[in-house]
Amino acid sequence: MDxxxxxxxxxxxxxxxxxxxxxxxxxxxxxxxxxxxxxxICDVFxxxxxxxxxxxxxxxxxxxxxxxxxxIQEEE
Amino acid sequence: MAITSLSFILFxxxxxxxxxxxPKRFQWIVLLVTSTVFYLSYGIKxxxxxxxxxxxxxxxxxxxQSITDNQKKYLKENKATLSKEEKSAYKDKxxxxxxxxxxxTLLLNVGIxxxxxxxxxxxxxxxxxxxxxxxxxxxxxxKFIVPLGISFYTFQSVGYLVDVYFEYYSAxxxxxxxxxxxxxxxxxxxxxxxxxxxxxxxxxxEYTLDYKNYxxxxxxxxxGFAKKxxxxxxxxxxxxxxxTNYSQYTGITTLIGAFLYSIQIYAxxxxxxxxxCGICEVMGIKLTENFDRPYFSKSIAEYWRRWHISLxxxxxxxxxxxxxxxxxxxxxxTKTKDKFGKHLGNTVPATVALIVVWTATGLxxxxxxxxxxxxxxxxxxxxxxxWMEPVxxxxxxxxxxxxxxxxxxxxQILRTFILVTFIKVLPEVGTLSDGIGLWRQVFTxxxxxxxxxxxxxYVNWKHxxxxxxxxxxxxxxxxxxxxxxxxxKQPVRAYFNKxxxxxxxFIIAVLVVLIASFGVQATWDAGGFMxxxx
Amino acid sequence: xxxxxxILLSLLYFVVFFATIxxxxxxxxxxxxSMGYQDASYxxxxxxKIDYIxxxxxxxxxxxxxxxxxxxxxxxxxxxxxxxxxxxxxKMELEQELSRNDVKTVVVxxxxxxxQLEAGHDAAVADERVLTRIDNWSGRFEYLTKHIRFDDWLxxxxxxxxTGIINMKTMYYNRGLNNEMNDSKGHLYRYKADITLTAxxxxxxxxxxxxxxxxxxxxxxxxxxxxxxCNEHGITTYIVCVPVSDAYVWEYSNLDDFLQxxxxxxxxxxxxxxxxxxxxxxxxxxxxxxxxxxxxxMSEEGAIVFTQRYIEVVKKIEAGEDVSGMFYSSYIxxxxxxxxxx
Numbered sequence: 001m002d003x004x005x006x007x008x009x010x011x012x013x014x015x016x017x018x019x020x021x022x023x024x025x026x027x028x029x030x031x032x033x034x035x036x037x038x039x040x041i042c043d044v045f046x047x048x049x050x051x052x053x054x055x056x057x058x059x060x061x062x063x064x065x066x067x068x069x070x071x072i073q074e075e076e
Numbered sequence: 077m078a079i080t081s082l083s084f085i086l087f088x089x090x091x092x093x094x095x096x097x098x099p100k101r102f103q104w105i106v107l108l109v110t111s112t113v114f115y116l117s118y119g120i121k122x123x124x125x126x127x128x129x130x131x132x133x134x135x136x137x138x139x140x141q142s143i144t145d146n147q148k149k150y151l152k153e154n155k156a157t158l159s160k161e162e163k164s165a166y167k168d169k170x171x172x173x174x175x176x177x178x179x180x181t182l183l184l185n186v187g188i189x190x191x192x193x194x195x196x197x198x199x200x201x202x203x204x205x206x207x208x209x210x211x212x213x214x215x216x217x218x219k220f221i222v223p224l225g226i227s228f229y230t231f232q233s234v235g236y237l238v239d240v241y242f243e244y245y246s247a248x249x250x251x252x253x254x255x256x257x258x259x260x261x262x263x264x265x266x267x268x269x270x271x272x273x274x275x276x277x278x279x280x281x282e283y284t285l286d287y288k289n290y291x292x293x294x295x296x297x298x299x300g301f302a303k304k305x306x307x308x309x310x311x312x313x314x315x316x317x318x319x320t321n322y323s324q325y326t327g328i329t330t331l332i333g334a335f336l337y338s339i340q341i342y343a344x345x346x347x348x349x350x351x352x353c354g355i356c357e358v359m360g361i362k363l364t365e366n367f368d369r370p371y372f373s374k375s376i377a378e379y380w381r382r383w384h385i386s387l388x389x390x391x392x393x394x395x396x397x398x399x400x401x402x403x404x405x406x407x408x409x410t411k412t413k414d415k416f417g418k419h420l421g422n423t424v425p426a427t428v429a430l431i432v433v434w435t436a437t438g439l440x441x442x443x444x445x446x447x448x449x450x451x452x453x454x455x456x457x458x459x460x461x462x463w464m465e466p467v468x469x470x471x472x473x474x475x476x477x478x479x480x481x482x483x484x485x486x487x488q489i490l491r492t493f494i495l496v497t498f499i500k501v502l503p504e505v506g507t508l509s510d511g512i513g514l515w516r517q518v519f520t521x522x523x524x525x526x527x528x529x530x531x532x533x534y535v536n537w538k539h540x541x542x543x544x545x546x547x548x549x550x551x552x553x554x555x556x557x558x559x560x561x562x563x564x565k566q567p568v569r570a571y572f573n574k575x576x577x578x579x580x581x582f583i584i585a586v587l588v589v590l591i592a593s594f595g596v597q598a599t600w601d602a603g604g605f606m607x608x609x610x
Numbered sequence: 611x612x613x614x615x616x617i618l619l620s621l622l623y624f625v626v627f628f629a630t631i632x633x634x635x636x637x638x639x640x641x642x643x644s645m646g647y648q649d650a651s652y653x654x655x656x657x658x659k660i661d662y663i664x665x666x667x668x669x670x671x672x673x674x675x676x677x678x679x680x681x682x683x684x685x686x687x688x689x690x691x692x693x694x695x696x697x698x699x700x701k702m703e704l705e706q707e708l709s710r711n712d713v714k715t716v717v718v719x720x721x722x723x724x725x726q727l728e729a730g731h732d733a734a735v736a737d738e739r740v741l742t743r744i745d746n747w748s749g750r751f752e753y754l755t756k757h758i759r760f761d762d763w764l765x766x767x768x769x770x771x772x773t774g775i776i777n778m779k780t781m782y783y784n785r786g787l788n789n790e791m792n793d794s795k796g797h798l799y800r801y802k803a804d805i806t807l808t809a810x811x812x813x814x815x816x817x818x819x820x821x822x823x824x825x826x827x828x829x830x831x832x833x834x835x836x837x838x839x840c841n842e843h844g845i846t847t848y849i850v851c852v853p854v855s856d857a858y859v860w861e862y863s864n865l866d867d868f869l870q871x872x873x874x875x876x877x878x879x880x881x882x883x884x885x886x887x888x889x890x891x892x893x894x895x896x897x898x899x900x901x902x903x904x905x906x907x908m909s910e911e912g913a914i915v916f917t918q919r920y921i922e923v924v925k926k927i928e929a930g931e932d933v934s935g936m937f938y939s940s941y942i943x944x945x946x947x948x949x950x951x952x
Contacts, residue, residue: 010418027381031392032462035400035429036422039409051242054397082764287613291620540776581620585627589771596768600734 001066007040008062017062024056034059041065047072077117079351080305080599087114088355095359100282103359107256107279114261118224125223129185130258133233134251136181137240140174141247178241182234189230192222197443225265227440231390233258236272238394245273253280262352266345268366268386283360291580292569293357298587300350302552305595308344310549311336312598317534319505322514327521329531330514337504338497339553342371345384369560371496374488376457379496387440391433399429419466427459434458446503446511453499545594632771639774640742640750647692649796650745657710662687664796665704665836666719666852667695672907673852674717675917676795682921689796691719692743694727694736697832698757703743704836708843715846718836721854721906722868725825725833734758734765738773741766802909806898807857812950817863823871837879847881848924853916854887855898858905860950865941882927888938889919893947 008017011033015023023029029037037059038049049072058068077083087110094106115123147170151163158166196216203213236257240247248254256279257272258264283289318325318333325333346367353363366385373379380388399405405425413421431452438451461468471477477484502511525531536542559568572580643651653660662685664674671691679687690703707713737758741750758766807815840847849872859865869885876883889895896902901912908916926933938944945951 030377031396032422032426035397035426036409038401039406039425042406043410049401051401052244054242054401055244082761285613285617287616290613290617541772544776577616577620578623581623582627585624585631588624588628589631592764593768593771593775596764597772600765600768 001062003044004041004062004066004069007037007044011037011040021061023061024059026060029059041069045069045073077114079348080301080596091355092358095283096285100284103282104253104256104280107260107359108252111256111259111261111264115224115259115264119221122221122223125188125226126229126259126264127255129188129230129233130255131251132181132184133237133258134248134254136177136237137247137254138249140177140240143170143174144243174241178237181237185230185234185237189226192220192226194439194443195220228267228269229258229264231387232263232269235269235390235394239272248272248276262355263363266348266352267384268349268364269390270364270386274364278356278361278363281360286360288573289360290358291573293354293359295354295569295572295580295584296350296357297354298584298591300347300352300354301591301595302587303343303347303350303556305347305591305599306552307549307556308340308347309595309598310545311340311343314532314534314546315340319510319514322505322517325517325521325533326523326525326530327518329525329533330521331518332532333534334497334501334514334518337501338371338493341500342367343553343556369563371493372489372560373492373496374485375461375492376454376495376499377461379492380454380458387437391437395436396429396433399432400425405429423462426462430455430459430462442503444503444507446506446508449508450499450503453502457495457499541597545598548590548594632767635774635778636767636770639770639777643742644780645739645742645773645777646798647739648742650743653688653707654710654745656686656688658712659686660688660707660711661685661714662717663704663707663713663715664689664691664717664719665700666691666717666850667721667724668693668798669721669852669854669907670717670719670850671796671798672800672903672909673719673913673916674920675797675913677797678914678917679921682918683924685715687795689794691796692736692739696727696736696740696757697725697829697836699736699740699753701832701836701839702740702753704839708839713843713845715848716840717848717850718833718840719850719852720872721851722821722862722865725829727826727829734762735769737762738766738769741770797913799910800903800907800913802900802911803903804899805855805857805902805905807860807950812857812860815857815861816950817861819861819863821862821864821868823867834875834879837875837881841880847879849876849881849883850920851883851885851887852908853889853892853896853901853912854906855896855902856893856948856950857898859887859941859945860948861905865945869941884920884923885937886916886919888941888944890936890938891919892944893949895919898949 005017008015012029015028017023020026020028024034041047042049047069049068053068053072058064077087091106091110094110095103098106112123115126147167150166151158195218199214199216203216206213236254239245248257253276257275260275260279263270315333315337318330318336322330322333349363349366353365356363364386366387368382368385370379370383373382405428408428409421409425412424416424434451434455435448436451437454438448441447441451472479479485498515501514502508505511505514528535529537535546562568562571575583639645640648643649662676662679662683664670664676664687666674668691671689671693674687674689674691676687676689679685688707690700690707692699704716741753744750744753754763754766837847837849851872869888872883872885886892895915896908896912901909901915903909923933923936926936
């Protein structure tokens with residue numbers, strides 16, 4: 001979880017990730033940040049985020065992202 | 077059947093009555109039947125292509141889904157007996173099969189779109205190359221009637237196809253539901269391009285007649301007609317005049333003409349959206365919004381998140397992320413980050429994806445070099461500001477510019493509006509050189525006009541009718557501006573519906589009288605919707 | 611149920627407000643007859659007197675001066691033409707005048723494109739004016755439902771309302787007062803404009819407009835019905851083409867087909883076809899500098915000369931003389947002498 005927060009803070013330190021639950025739908029994170037975020041997550045957690053995980057709900061909040069990462073890790 | 081016609085109004089009334097008269101489980105069938113009637117009113121030949129798209133998409137998605145379902149079943153049944161390698165090989169085989177189905181169907185449907193849209197353009201380029209080598213050029217005797225809404229319904233259907241391929245959701249089993257998804261008349265001609273999951277939820281839910289939906293929906297429809305007919309169609313001949321004759325007009329006259337174009341195209345396109353969203357709202361259906369007060373954007377990037385939102389989202393989902401998430405793009409990102417730092421590591425792969433997206437966007441809007449240039453200009457502005465971000469941030473902090481400062485925001489909004497206007501106008505004047513010629517006229521002709529005739533020669537100052545129509549267009553543009561400001565807090569209708577019913581209906585009646593008189597006259601000259609040729 | 615009641619109430623309010631606002635503008639416009647083309651009451655007051663009718667569209671309205679016809683031919687004429695007048699309207703107004711006048715002569719004015727007018731698009735303006743020339747609401751309703759396309763009702767409404775609003779002041783101050791068009795008995799005075807083409811302009815437009823017999827729907831049938839009605843009443847009928855500018859002729863090609871069409875029609879319907887574009891004296895009588903207000907409408911200066919020429923020809927015909935020598939025998943010959951051909 002801490003590693004995920006580190007990645008997010010590097011991407012945009014001004015966002016209140018703890019309370020933000022609308023990161024994608026609310027257009028809080030822009031598309032370039034999202035790309036960078038996904039690349040980082042794949043690198044740091046050594047996973048592949050397949051297209052079926054590429055849904056707004058999986059990235060709207062830190063919890064959602066963390067749940068997704070764990071689910072992918074379980075699958076693999 | 078033209079949208080701005082008496083026949084269409086009667087058609088919509090019939091749709092509403094049928095929709096609420098039938099048992100609720102048949103409501104979507106009413107939508108399907110009326111969409112078919114609507115599409116056929118444009119010609120049977122045209123209907124053939126949308127039918128082919130709907131049928132091939134249905135067939136392909138069902139087939140892919142059956143492979144997925146069979147795979148799940150097989151793996152579950154043989155969980156114990158299969159080795160890891162066997163399971164992997166089996167999954168790969170299925171993945172390849174599904175990919176083949178998806179790619180073939182994609183190529184077929186996008187191919188049909190490309191032939192209709194790009195055949196003449198492609199032939200021109202081939203001829204240009206032949207000409208370079210002194211050969212015999214191929215004569216272009218082919219006449220195509222482009223099926224109505226082909227750019228929109230193809231993109232929407234292909235999105236569904238790809239979503240099922242990536243297993244975002246299961247394929248729809250009912251053919252007629254897929255047919256409705258593809259042909260739903262409020263959005264089939266000019267969008268919004270919707271995704272299957274969201275739209276099907278709206279289309280296949282049962283709705284009860286509700287007074288709020290009825291009144292809000294009708295109000296939105298009337299407002300849409302007002303924008304389209306009182307603003308866009310009134311300004312259309314004036315804008316056409318500027319684009320044809322700018323070389324004879326002063327720079328400032330041409331500039332005003334360009335701003336009128338910005339007003340016209342927003343009123344036209346968003347007016348259409350209001351009409352269609354209003355129609356759907358009466359029936360309880362919510363369409364995705366395509367506009368979010370775009371001229372209040374503070375940057376080009378933001379503008380494209382607020383203008384024609386559904387198209388931008390489509391390109392983002394299916395092109396930008398596909399490219400950006402591909403292996404080679406991620407490798408590029410990592411290599412660049414290692415060598416040049418985090419900022420470039422993020423910006424370089426985004427740049428590559430953006431160039432592809434914006435070339436495609438330009439091409440989608442028109443099969444000419446001017447449109448491709450237009451797309452790339454937009455892309456370059458966005459890419460440039462991405463690269464310059466750290467520089468801007470540094471400059472802002474040095475100059476102590478606060479992002480929340482209203483003067484700074486006003487400056488950004490005005491700057492973006494002017495920039496957007498200039499870019500927008502480029503492919504609309506004619507060829508690319510015509511567009512550049514118009515820019516040149518604005519910047520190099522410094523003659524000051526002294527009379528209103530010289531300032532705006534495209535308004536027919538001799539006829540009271542035309543002066544009144546122009547003043548009405550300006551008044552409604554001002555109303556639209558006020559509405560946009562109010563909408564920042566709440567929809568205007570929230571305030572409007574606080575008035576007593578009789579007052580509200582009186583205002584609507586006045587609006588309808590103006591639309592049915594000045595609006596109909598303006599539309600008569602102006603012709604159809606601007607995005608209806610896509 | 612409550613929802614339906616609310617909806618019906620809102621629709622009722624809407625219909626009442628819409629009808630009231632529309633009526634406040636359209637009814638005075640239709641009834642006050644302050645626009646030049648609204649001559650229903652005036653024509654009614656002339657009942658029994660009219661024996662010579664000009665029936666055409668804007669070219670007939672501009673070209674024929676009834677007062678001159680009255681002086682020279684000893685008749686009592688009326689110019690029953692309006693801009694873009696639809697064929698059904700011409701028939702209706704002719705029948706109305708025939709029912710209350712002993713008409714001896716009718717001039718049916720024709721032009722190169724008068725039968726191509728798509729009722730509704732080009733002529734919805736005229737449809738609306740025709741409605742304002744009918745002096746009762748049931749007549750207007752009948753014409754609307756019989757001869758105006760449903761999809762064009764909105765255009766007619768739009769034109770009526772906009773014209774009503776723009777002319778509100780005129781309507782209320784000039785209530786019942788007729789303007790100069792009534793004095794001129796239907797003729798419209800047009801100001802001259804110099805429409806001479808430069809050599810480049812002439813070269814650019816030469817023969818770019820082929821004459822075609824692409825008549826819209828039943829326009830041609832109605833024209834023939836008009837000629838039949840005249841025959842039934844024993845009326846002397848002339849099918850006349852009013853002169854257009856040299857520039858306009860220069861733009862067209864295949865006009866001898868138009869000439870042939872006119873001659874065939876006249877032969878079939880036992881009347882005479884007189885195309886004054888082919889008048890041998892046309893190049894002295896009419897110039898692009900003075901005689902026209904635009905490329906295909908005569909100015910007052912042109913109309914004065916044209917009406918005289920028409921009277922001369924008609925007098926000769928009625929005296930039994932052969933007038934074919936006064937005209938070119940074909941457009942090709944006429945165009946060969948055009949100032950633009952040099």
